[in-house]
Amino acid sequence: MTAVTTRGRRLPLVLRNPAFGRTWIAQLLTQAAGRMFQVGAVWWLVGFAGGERRGLESGLFLTVSTLPAVAFAPVIARVVARYARRTVLASAAAVAGTVAVPAALWSYTDTLPMAAVYAVGLVLASCQAVFDPCLTTSVPELVEDADIEAATGFELSTQSLAGIGGGLLGPLAVDAGGLTAAMAACAAAYLLAALLVVSTRFPHAATSAGADGGTDDAGDERRTLRRVLSGLPFIRRVLLCFAAANLFTTAVYVVMPLYTRGVLHSTGSTVAALETALGVGSLIGSLTGARVPGRPVAVGSACLALMALALGLPGLVTGHVPALGSMAVAGWCAGVIGVRFVALFQRLVPASDKPGFFAVMQALLGATFPVSSLVFGTLGDHLTARTLCLAQGAGLVPVALALWWLGGRAEPAGRRTSDGDAAAHLAPAGERS
16 A cells, blocks of 8 residues: 555646646647647747838737736736636636637638737637636645646746657748648647646636635735735745846747747757747756755846846857857756746745735736837847847846845845745745744
């Protein structure tokens, strides 16, 4: 009996917990589909449909694709808190698939207008903006408390796997069959994800609902969230640091296609390779982040500094190998940061406040993505891609220093805080009270 239990515990969480495994696959499918459409559409604009303003047009598309998580955050928080999470997840995937099917058929029979491409991107991004925080909130309904960190690692690794799969297939599908092929694959992935979620039972849903307190009052939810964030000043400052970092890191999705076309003079296969390197690095970072020694703030600031070097390297040394290496390192840093801090937030934020917190977190971190896409896309029509790479690296340096300084300020609070502030979890074990 003990041997059997031990072997069961050695199995990956997605295998020994079928409910979490199916939901995780559903998230993988939806994020891969969304990433495939985004990367494929950007390459379609840069390499095929875009004119002299291809940088601006691709930046506008990414801006539209990232607005929902920011603009609809309050609505998303209320939806996730009020309705059964399985229903929300299945509905979001089903709506995305239902929209992608006719769009693919339209693209097959006629040239899809630019406005229609933007509209499809907006709808798919809106569905994903609901799906992601809802699944993050659903983790305690799917796994035991002891498995929360492992579940968080798997959940974050989904973004890496989605980056690998979607980033690889998007440009290749566009090169092979135009935007039609990319949208058809997206539709199939979304509909399959909806079926997986519908067929899954959330074993701890009742317990989690009881912990949430069952409140449906939106005003109470927002008031509670403000109270929680006011009591966790470290979390607020960390989120602001990472939002500032995203202004430069997320620009990579605009810069990569421009760099491929303008510096490497290559095709969609190179864009796919760069996206794959970024995704593989992020996946490795998600799986190994918990093993990186040091306090979260020290690890985070070091990773931001390393990411600055990685993103700036292609601006100094051109070629396929330096570009692939820089993407892999940048992805690893992002994966490590995600695991360390999201796991910390999972344990610090009360269960009743998680729907609002993770929706607001997604909105805050994503708020700079539209700005980044638009700014770097516009600059891409006037500056070389190498200059944009250097700008990314230089912009991350002060953010890394700010996070390191923030950790230094948090340490003394860690010795005297007793209300659950994140600072108490940042001081070395010997300094915690």
